[in-house]
Amino acid sequence: MLLGSIPHLDRVALQLGPFPIYWYGLIIGSGVLLGLWLAVRESERRGLPKDTFIDVVLFAVPIAILCARAYYVLFEWSYYSANPSQIINIRQGGLAIHGGLIGAMITGVVFARMRGLSFWKLTDIAAPSILLGQAIGRWGNFMNQEAHGGEVTRGFLEGLHLPDFIINQMYIDGVYYQPTFLYESLWNFAGVIVLLLLRKANLRRGELFLTYLIWYSAGRFFIEGLRTDSLMLGPLRIAQVMSIALIVLAIVLIFVRRKMGYANKRYLEA
Template sequence: MDPAIQPLDRVFLHLGPITIYWYGVIIGTGVLLGLWIATREAVKRGLAKETFVDLVLLAVPIAIICARTYYVMFEWDYYAKHPAEIPKIWEGGLAIHGGLIGAIITGVVFAKRRGISFWKLADIAAPSIILGQAIGRWGNFMNQEAHGGPVTRQFLESLHLPDFIINQMYIDGQYYHPTFLYESIWNLMGFFLLIMLRRINLRRGELFLSYLIWYSIGRFFIEGMRTDSLMLTDHLRIAQVVSIALVVLAAGLWMVRRVKGWAKERYLD
């Protein structure tokens, strides 16, 4: 590495024997901001103010466990030899799709026990989820992970990126595509899109399905640029397969729910 280019410190704070990493701080910030937005919207939609606080207290730890389990499962050849590394989530290795699966299952169970429509909860949460993902990608930036293939500094400068991003993309003597940034921007665009779609008064569940479609389309193309993808085969990236499946599933559910009359209520009802 060029001695003149030093990576940003991954550590946010030392509290005696406790080390707090930027990765966790950034993800936590995304969760808290998303919770604030969802809670405000939930009250407008007639739900109790504590609904999403209660949901997040359950969904976040379960989602983290599922995200880590998903990642470890597809990198088992490494973790079978280094089991002590499995709990070290602060070093990265949280698969968003795994976390999403855990959060959805938690949401379904939570909604059933509270007597609330899962689709209503999911619609309210959708903008918060994708905003949290947009913010969370900056945790990958601090860890110098989730990047793409090699590029030149001139290419990065042509994107008019600030120096702190360009320098952080200099890893082991090579500059790389800031795919974390591409996905963060895509997700931020998705957040504003979902906020606008609220005004259209879609049928219940369709805002969440729109989130799945938007996020999955972007993830499919950006994943193809990454160098650290979880692989199903030598040439098949797991995230791309899951993204295609989610687009098909979400679009299919959208049509079936309308044809079958399962989506009569609307978001603003």
């Protein structure tokens, strides 16, 4: 559609009678499906039953969405306490990835124990899939014109050699904004490649997933500093605090698990 003289992409993909189908949901759903496909292929190579990750996703995705929304609402409680009817409205965004990760990891722990599987084996297999889903999901933010950075000029965006459809979508209420959604998406896609290559390096069990935490958190920390819509706790950006915490936790776990003998098995071992 047109806003002024700048063409914008409509956030509604389909209109089924009175029910709009938003690009945000379709893109996130596509990320989940592609990530699931990647995980299922690898899980078969690693000797797991074919339906293992299908079963994981059936539980983990709805729980992750609930936790992602609860996390977001918690840190925006001043708004949602005054507008409780909006708490369940996720059509316009409002899903915090760190909340989703917490929900997914708790689900993974419970699922692994119930199936008698190694949690670390599951998360190692899932790591590239999670990052792939995040990389694709950021394009849902693009369609919603959210998760952007501060004001810039059109010349700045053209200097990044971006296609017009991205530049135009970054024109919001008469101002151009920095496409931080794109920076994070590209960082995540690069991380997927790194993790896929590290599979062949036969790291110790658990360390592929912990590498994912380090990779994603490092990029998120710096990109978050450019954003204008960060969840805040006083003067602190919550995502940056979580990023530092996850990097420290991952590094500590790598050393502790090695020292205690919990990481003796390798990724490519049964």
